[in-house]
Each structure stands twice: as C-alpha cells, then as structure tokens.
Amino acid sequence: MKGSTIKSVIARQLMGRENPMIGATVITENGAVGTAYCTAGISVGKHEIKFTYDGGSKWKGLGVMNAVNEVNEKIAPRIIGLDAADQFLIDNVMLNIGGNNPEKAVGGNATAAVSAAVLKAGAKALDIPLYRHIGGAEGVTLPVAAFGAVGGSNRYEKMLNVGAKPTYSFIAHDFNSFSQASYALWEVVTNWQTFMKKTYGLHAFKSSAYATTAGFVYVPPGIVDNERQLWQMLNDTIAKSGYEGKVGLQVDIAGECFYNKENGLYENIFAPGGVTRDEMIETVKEMADKYSFVIVEDPLLEDDFIGHAMLTKAVEIQIVGDDLFTTNTERVAEGIKYGAANCVLLKVNQIGTITQSLEMIQLAYENGYGVMPCSSRGEGLDIVDYSVGINAGTIRETGLGTAGSRFLAIEKELGANAVFAGTSGISGKRFQKKYKENKNE
Amino acid sequence: MNNILIKSVLATEAFSDSGFPAVEVTVTTQNGESGMAYNIENPSNSSYRPKYLYDNDSRFKGFGVTKAAEIINKYIAPRLIGLPVNDQAIVDSTIKEVLLKNDIPLYINVTSPVSVAVFKAGANSKNMPLYRYLGGQRAFTLPVGGHLCASGSKRYSKNERAKGKPIYLMMAYDFDSFSQAQYALWETVGIYEKLLAKKYGILIHRGFSMAITKGKMDNDEVLWKIMVESIEKAGYTGKIGIHVDIGANDYYNKETNKYEGLFSPDAKSREDMFKLYNKMTTEYPFVVLQDPLEENDLEGFKYLRENNKAYIVGEELFCADVDRIKQCISYGCVDCVLLIVNRFETISDAIKIVNFAKTYGVGSMPKDACGESLDMHSYAVGLNAGTIYERGLDFSSNELLIIESEIGDRVKYSAQGGIKKNI
Numbered sequence: 001m002k003g004s005t006i007k008s009v010i011a012r013q014l015m016g017r018e019n020p021m022i023g024a025t026v027i028t029e030n031g032a033v034g035t036a037y038c039t040a041g042i043s044v045g046k047h048e049i050k051f052t053y054d055g056g057s058k059w060k061g062l063g064v065m066n067a068v069n070e071v072n073e074k075i076a077p078r079i080i081g082l083d084a085a086d087q088f089l090i091d092n093v094m095l096n097i098g099g100n101n102p103e104k105a106v107g108g109n110a111t112a113a114v115s116a117a118v119l120k121a122g123a124k125a126l127d128i129p130l131y132r133h134i135g136g137a138e139g140v141t142l143p144v145a146a147f148g149a150v151g152g153s154n155r156y157e158k159m160l161n162v163g164a165k166p167t168y169s170f171i172a173h174d175f176n177s178f179s180q181a182s183y184a185l186w187e188v189v190t191n192w193q194t195f196m197k198k199t200y201g202l203h204a205f206k207s208s209a210y211a212t213t214a215g216f217v218y219v220p221p222g223i224v225d226n227e228r229q230l231w232q233m234l235n236d237t238i239a240k241s242g243y244e245g246k247v248g249l250q251v252d253i254a255g256e257c258f259y260n261k262e263n264g265l266y267e268n269i270f271a272p273g274g275v276t277r278d279e280m281i282e283t284v285k286e287m288a289d290k291y292s293f294v295i296v297e298d299p300l301l302e303d304d305f306i307g308h309a310m311l312t313k314a315v316e317i318q319i320v321g322d323d324l325f326t327t328n329t330e331r332v333a334e335g336i337k338y339g340a341a342n343c344v345l346l347k348v349n350q351i352g353t354i355t356q357s358l359e360m361i362q363l364a365y366e367n368g369y370g371v372m373p374c375s376s377r378g379e380g381l382d383i384v385d386y387s388v389g390i391n392a393g394t395i396r397e398t399g400l401g402t403a404g405s406r407f408l409a410i411e412k413e414l415g416a417n418a419v420f421a422g423t424s425g426i427s428g429k430r431f432q433k434k435y436k437e438n439k440n441e
Numbered sequence: 442m443n444n445i446l447i448k449s450v451l452a453t454e455a456f457s458d459s460g461f462p463a464v465e466v467t468v469t470t471q472n473g474e475s476g477m478a479y480n481i482e483n484p485s486n487s488s489y490r491p492k493y494l495y496d497n498d499s500r501f502k503g504f505g506v507t508k509a510a511e512i513i514n515k516y517i518a519p520r521l522i523g524l525p526v527n528d529q530a531i532v533d534s535t536i537k538e539v540l541l542k543n544d545i546p547l548y549i550n551v552t553s554p555v556s557v558a559v560f561k562a563g564a565n566s567k568n569m570p571l572y573r574y575l576g577g578q579r580a581f582t583l584p585v586g587g588h589l590c591a592s593g594s595k596r597y598s599k600n601e602r603a604k605g606k607p608i609y610l611m612m613a614y615d616f617d618s619f620s621q622a623q624y625a626l627w628e629t630v631g632i633y634e635k636l637l638a639k640k641y642g643i644l645i646h647r648g649f650s651m652a653i654t655k656g657k658m659d660n661d662e663v664l665w666k667i668m669v670e671s672i673e674k675a676g677y678t679g680k681i682g683i684h685v686d687i688g689a690n691d692y693y694n695k696e697t698n699k700y701e702g703l704f705s706p707d708a709k710s711r712e713d714m715f716k717l718y719n720k721m722t723t724e725y726p727f728v729v730l731q732d733p734l735e736e737n738d739l740e741g742f743k744y745l746r747e748n749n750k751a752y753i754v755g756e757e758l759f760c761a762d763v764d765r766i767k768q769c770i771s772y773g774c775v776d777c778v779l780l781i782v783n784r785f786e787t788i789s790d791a792i793k794i795v796n797f798a799k800t801y802g803v804g805s806m807p808k809d810a811c812g813e814s815l816d817m818h819s820y821a822v823g824l825n826a827g828t829i830y831e832r833g834l835d836f837s838s839n840e841l842l843i844i845e846s847e848i849g850d851r852v853k854y855s856a857q858g859g860i861k862k863n864i
Contacts, residue, residue: 012846014839015623018647023839031568037839059627154644182456183500190460190502201595203605203652207458209814210836214458220644220654402479402814405455405465 003030004085004125009114011071016040017211019062021378024071024113026121028084034121037378038112038349049328049352052107070106075114084122085133091115091355112349113378119354120382130382131410134389141391141419142178142411144426145185145399146171146250148215149192149234151205155221157268165254166227166269167216168234169397171294173423174246178411181420185399188247189215192237207401212375212383215397226271231291238292248294248426251287255280255300256323266300277304281311288317294426295372295394297345298322308340317428318343318394320372327351329360336367342427343370343394348386349377361390370394370427381406393425444525445566446471447532450555452513454506457481461504463812464550466513466558470526476562479812480554480783486602486691487736489762491784494548509550516543517555526563532556533787547786549761554812556787561816571816572844575792575823581851583619583841584807584821585859586833587612587684587729588626590633591645591664593652594691598702605652606688607661607704610831611668612728615680618854619845625677626834633671641667647835660705665725672726682728682860685721686830689714690757693735700735711741715748722750728860729828731779732757742774752776752828752860754806761785766794770801776862777804779830782820783811795824802863806830815840822848827859 007029014023016039025035040051040062052070054063078093094111098104123133131139150168153159170188175181196202196217207214224230231249238247258269265274270283280299287293295318300307302323312319322345325331329351332344344364351357361371374396375383384406387395398404411418423431448469457463463479482493494512496505520539524532536552545551564574572580587610594603611629613622630647637643641663645651658664665683672681692703699708704717714734721727731754734741746753755775759765761784769775778798785791795805808830809817818840821829832838845852 012843014842015627015835017835023843059624060631158642158644186456186501193460201599201654204460206460208809208837209458210839218652400456400460401458402456405457405463405479408455 001029002083002085003028004032004083004122005029006080006082006084006090006118006121009071009076009080009117011068011076011110011113013064013068016378020059020064022064022067022071022109022113024110024117026084026114026117028121028125030125032084032121032124034084034117034119034124036113036116036120036349036382037380038109038116039378040109049108049350051109064109067107067110070110071114074106075110079114079118084118084125087115087119087122088355090118091353094353108350108352111352115353115355116349116379116382129410129413130385131388134386135391139389139391140414140417141388141393141421141425142407143387143392143395143421144171144173144423145178145181145404145407146395146397147185147189147399147401147404148205148213148397149189149217149249150219150230151216152218152220155219155224156226156272159258159268163254163257164216164218165252165257167252168230169215169250169252170234170238171248171250171394171426172243172246172399173248173294173421173426175420175422177420178407178418182399182404182407184241184243184247188238188241188243189400191241192234193217195233195237207403209402210380212381212401212403213397214401228270231287231293235291244292248292249287250295250297251293252297252322253299254323255298256302259301277307281307281314284311285315288315288430294318294428294431295320295343298324305335305338305340308335309338312339312342315428316430318370318426318431319428320345322347322374327357327360329356329363332360332363332369336363336369342368343372345396346371346373346386346390346392347377348373348379348383358390370425372396384410393421393427445527447521447524447526447559447562450513450518450521450558452510452518452554454510455479457812458814459483459812462501462506464506464509464513464554466554468521468526468555468558468562470562470566472566474562474565474568476558476560476565478554478557478561478783478816479814480550480557481812482550483781483810485757485760487757487760489736489757489760489765491549491761492546493550494546506550509548512540512545512548512551513555516540516545517551521555521559526559526566529556529560529563529789532559533789536787549784549786552786553783553788556789557783557816560788570844570847571819572822575819576825579825580823581848582822582825582827582853582855583845584826584829584832585612585614585622585855586619586829586838586841587831588630588834589651589831590630590668591651591653593654596653596655596658596661596702597704597706600692600702602691603688604691606686606691608686609664609668610684610686611672611681611833612684612860613677613681613833614728614857614860616854616856618852619841622854622856623834623838623842625675625681629671629675629677629681630834632674633668636667636671636674662705665721669725678726682726684729684731685727686731686756688732688757690732690735711738715741715744718745718749718751727751729754731755739769739772739774742769743772746773746776746862747864750862752804752862754779756781756808763790763794767797770798770803773864775803777806777828780805780807780820780824780826781810781813782807782817783813792824795826804828804859818844825855827855
C-alpha cells in the first residue's frame, strides 16, 4: 500500500467569517494530515454552485451539519483507500455521487473542503511543498505584491447590501523580485496607515493567519466629499514614498450592489448620485489614466458581458471578474466569447473541486486571460501556494503579513528558479506593451 | 527513552501581521519534524515593557530584526544543535547562558522565538498536539472566549496613546460547552450588529472595523445599553456578559491625577472610577474589567479586586515583567494575568508565571499579541487557562472547536469557573 493512500476523512462544522462553515481533515497511511475549509462569501453571486445547508431555524438555516454528514456518510467510504496524490480520481468519485440524479449529489461545500484537504494531505504524503504539488516544476512565479488600503462603504448614501465595497488596494509591480516589491509595498502601506491615523484617527484592519486578506483602513462617511479626493490621497502617498509608476492601485467595486434596476443607474459609488454604464466606463478610464489604477474588479452588473467587453477594450488595464464569473467554467467560457474582462478571480473553494478549478484556470490561460487568486472561501494561507503553483501574475491582498512571509519563504526555496511576475504579470494591453518596450531596450 | 535531537535552528526576518517585521525561527529535529515561531513586539505603553533588539537603520523605519536573527544563527543555533528537543529546561537555560556568556542582553525577540520554535518542534517530534504536549492528560478544559463588539479611543478626546481601547467583548460564560456558548454569542452578536445599524445608524463590519468614532454617542453608557438590549433580546440575560479591556493607564493624566476622555467626556478621579465600575457591574452585566486603573495604583487594583464583582485582569499593569507580576499577584491586585506567551524570555518562564499565579488562586488569560497566532488556543487549553482573549466567535475560534472535538467526551467548558473570583 502506498504511503499516500487515504486512511481517514473527518468533517466538522466550524465558524466562517460570519456563519458556519465546513472543515475536512484527510489523513494518509503514512501519517500526512491535510485540513481545509469551505465557507460561503459574504455576498453570494447568483451563479455560484450549490452548497448543502441544514435549513430550519438554528443558525438561521445556515448550519452545515448536513454537509458534514454528506462527507462522513457518502464521501468518506468512497475515497478511503484511494491515493490522495491522485486528485483527479478522487474529485471525480465525489462528483459522480448520485449519478445523474442531482437530488442525490453532495453539496459544493462538502466536495470543496474534502478536495482541498486531499490536495494538502497528498502534498504532505509525498513530502513536497503544496505549490509544487499543484504546479510541479513549472509552478515558480511570485505574483505582484498587494495589500489593502481602504474599505468601508456608504460614504454617500446608506445602502445595506454593499458589504465594505468599494475596497482599494496597493499593487507593487514594477520591481525585480517579490522581496523588493513587498518591501516597497510595506513602505507605502506604512506611510498610508500613518497618514490615516494621524489625520483622521483611522486604523487599518490587521491580517492574521485566518484572515490573510487585510490592510484596509475603514473610511466612514464625512471624511471625503467624493472618491476622487481619496484617489488623490492614495496617489500622493505612493508619490511621497518614491514609487510613482512602480506601485499602483486596485479597486474592487462590486458594481452590481450599487445598481438601481428602476432607473438603470449605478448609484452612490464614487460620489453622491447615479451614473449610467457609459459614465462608469468613462470613470474607470479616468482612474486608469489620471490616477494609478492598474486593476479594476467587478465594475459593472454581473450579467453585463457586453459592458465588460466595452470597458476592457477602452481601458486596457486589468479588469477582473469575480461576481461576473464566480469561478465557473461555463461563465468564463461565455465571457471569453464577448471579450469581457481579461482576468478571472479565483476562489479555489467556490467551484466545488480542485480538478474543476484547474480546468477553469486552463481555459482562462488558453484564452489569454489572467487568473487572480483570492482567499475569501476558507483557503486561508494556502492561497499563497495556490498562487505560485498556478503561476498567477496577480493575487488579492496578501503581500504583507503572514501570507507575505510565506511568499518570501517560497522565493528563498525556489532560489534562482523563482520568477517575479512584475508589471507584465498584470493583464491588460497597457502592461503587455510595457513588457515589449522593455525587451527592446 | 531515546532522545530526539535538534538538527537545525534557523532565524530570519519575516513580515508580521502587526505591521513591523517579525523574527521567524524554524527548528528541525532528527526525526524529520519541525517547529516554527514568530516574534513581534506589539509595543505597549507600559513602563514594564521588556527589551527588544532592532536594527535601527534605514530599513523598516529602524524596526528591522536582522541583527536579532543573526545573534540566533551565530551564537544560539550552534549550541542548541544536538540537544534533546524535548528537554525544554536545558534548551531554555542554554539560550540564556549563551547570551550572558557573550555579553548580549536577553532580548525577547532573540530568546523567545527560539524557545517557542523548539517547543513546537518538540510537540511535533512526538506527534502530539501542542495543547497535549503542554498540558499532558490534564489538558481538557476549553476556555471562555469573547467576541469583539466595539472599539475606538477618540470618542471623547484626542487620545493618541490608547490604541483602540476601551475594547468591548461579549463573553458567553454560563453554558455547558464551548460550542453552545459560541452559538449563543453568534445569535447575540447578530442582533447587536443589526441594532447598531438600524436603530442607531452605526455601521460596523464584523472582522473589519468595530471602531465607533466621535459624535456617535454622548457617552459609552449608550453602547452598554445596546449590548444589554441585544443580550436580552437573544434571551441570554445572566449567561452572556461584557469584558472590557480599558487600558486606563493611557487615559490617566499624571498632572491632574484624573482619567480623561475615558467612557465619557468628563475627567474622572479615582473615586469616580470606583463608582463607575460599581455601576457597570451592578446595573450592567460587566464580568471582566481589564486594566481598570493606571499602572501605579496597586492599592486601587486591590480595592477593586476585593470590592467589585467583576474579574479583574491585569496587562499593562505589569506587561511581562516577571518580578512585577509576582509582586502584583502576591499583593492581591488581580484575579487574572493577561498572558502573552511570546513576551516572556522563554516558554518555561511563561509556564512558571502561570503556575505561580495558580498558587495564589489567580488565573491567566492567553492573548494573541506578539506572534502567538493559532498557538494561543493550545496555550489556553494546555494551561487550563479558564479564559481566552477574544476567540469566542468567527474564524479564530476554529482551533478551539477542533480541540473540543479531538478531546471528545472528556472535554469540559470552563464556564462560570473561568471568571470566578478566588479571594
């Protein structure tokens, strides 16, 4: 029997950011342990896969004991005895439970937690780092370094369903290595936080081992009259830190949340009042040209493929689809037809299994799209290894803190083979041009 | 017993979640296991702040830690390699001996990360969970944890020192198990957040920012009322209480001898504070008061411990100064010591303090502040601490839920006993 053969599978109900989530632990014959979690997002896109919930009144119906039972009763007996290093086989076994009857299938939260736990146990059983288990000898790319700058919504009108959007982040890209980029990022972030603390008494949300995506300073209403003032402040901080053109900005808009169906306008996002789709596109263009924005996420309605295509063509920076694609292969294929966005946000655990995630990534790459990992579905610190394993050029806010240290450790481990994505790691024609220019020099 | 020996000790500078660089130490053992620890300062305004070594050059605004890492690699590592990884006493005394011999002060960010990394490697070398390695068969109690409900220092003054305090946490203490307590907290906190948003127009984002800024309320009593209302609405009156981390030292003005801008705009004398604390524990469900007075008022701490119903916790009162902690405990100042494990010279020193406190009937409350991160949960269970700072709800509680299910039927929730006064 191989050491990497699965010996046991345990599932538990645990706590996600706000509601219960499922955790799965897989143990192999040679004692390797892999634990992974799967949680729903705060805002759940309507195209996301189906999770199993308990219903009823406890936990407002969001308990996941039924999903836990699915793992213990349906998944565990089928995968115990299989090889944890054979991800494809195990994922297929899980996906085929229930055959063609969707009623008998298991929830996406159950499969996602087990699938990721199998991946981690497999890596440990083989005694190789997780990123190498994912990407083999090819997984050697360190992404541009990013960290949160601003969060908090409702600056212009009280709207209850917008989470903390829009969020802004710093992206350190024009450097020779991840260590250089992350150090510059540290300077910019520290200067920004000091400025916000001294000027407005506002503090940043700190990262931790379980919340790697962090750094946002929550800016309440009353600080700025419109977002342009905020963009200028962010730009000034970059300039004062001496990194103009080397450190850029990202915004995650979640346009859908601000859309008013009745008048067809996007309301109270960047300033009081509503704007049309065309005006949104103009605004994003302004952000890319006048301010240092290099990445824009979910600028428009999540079903507006045409609008996203127009924007991507007009702006030529990285346009990321999160709610647009929901890490769903069919949605990505649909978007590609239109040329909507040029990068897919990857929530590894959102799609159901690791195998499906890898297929989606492949589809994106084959069509010239980038893939940007994000740890909001329970991936935690593992997102760093996923990023390197799939050679992602950009990743959500993980350039500092514990996650940043993991990147530094991988950079050291890869040594001369480490590749830093740099500016050309950002999708969008503008940055690809820059790469070519540099090559000619 | 065959000794498992230390194979390597490697220190490096790494990023930390606090903003400034951490000393990261990785220890490997000859049976192929390893342990990793981070150490950061998280500077306190306390006069009892321990010593740290920084590079003081242009990098990281002077807070680089390459010198600390170098001392570990150059002086300590060669002496630890080959020692038995499970003999923490020898390891910890060797660390100190090496530094003393080379005339290097016992900087916390040199000694502690090595000690903790060896400890974790030791647990892994025996394939034991950290709480079991620390507490043996006695480790079976789950601590009472809290959930952060509000923070913010500048509601009533431009306080630059207070770092977000007072911090309010709801604590579910009268339940049979950690999971039940967590469910009650989850229900109550959900109601509380809705009340804040809908009734009072205060928007907060769980796990994002809980700061309540200037102009939202005339004094903190408004906030206490909202908390009480939420607890009542959820049906947990008498079962869920409030822990407040006050950090009064940072509001104390030596010249006027008054506490300024704390809880309300008016300045308060020591007697005013006693009265207010009495009100908080009789009219409101405050069950834990942390650092209620300035750090030199030992008499005041003693008075509160003897006369106030709440569990009195000290942090800035003594930071991690071992002699000062012992002095305060023996003088009867506190019911509980806030335990930041990575602020002690070695893990053995932290354990010694917990045991010293126990002999006086004084508890300890582990907190993640200096790089302990997920290990903190194991410290709480391993030391049968009774309470833990935060960790009642959200992602951070999962380590405790996992430990709860690992221990199985034998598990015991500290409940009321966790915050019981032993005078």
